[in-house]
Amino acid sequence: MRRHNGAPIFFSNTFLCHAGGLGDILNTKGDTMKKFFKFLLAIFISFIPGIIGVMFTPSHSDNVWYNGLNNSVLTPDGWVFGVAWTILYALLGIALFLIMNNTKTRHSKTKAYVLFVAQLILNFLWTYLFFGLHMIGASVLCLVVLLGISIW
Secondary structure (H helix, E strand, C coil): CCEECCEECCCCCCHHHHHCCHHHHHCCCCCHHHHHHHHHHHHHHHHHHHHHHCCCCCCCCCCHHHHCCCCCCCCCCHHHHHHHHHHHHHHHHHHHHHHHCCCCCHHHHHHHHHHHHHHHHHHHHHHHHHHHCCCHHHHHHHHHHHHHHHHC
């Protein structure tokens, strides 16, 4: 096992620097606290559509419209959605943090920001269209556009 400063590398306080990727960004010398707060901001921003969307998301016991839909046998229990969306928004926050700390050209970063904001808006819009307005067709169209932006 590789060691750093006498500790196994996976227990070392400098592990992230040796692991590469996100750790390299978080542990560069100098403005670590500034990057940490950028990271928290990115996570917070990514959760905004979910926070707003909760107003439209039904609790399964009292939503007649949602309970009346024909669900697939593959539809998971309700608690799975909360876990999945939490993971999704956290990953989106990490993606935003990586965009914020990218050293690419201003044009490339602008394009990344535009695509990121567009997908955040579409994530919220889907929740509003499906659960708030009960517009299944429009929500499917929204998902298709979201998929296109995600692939782009």
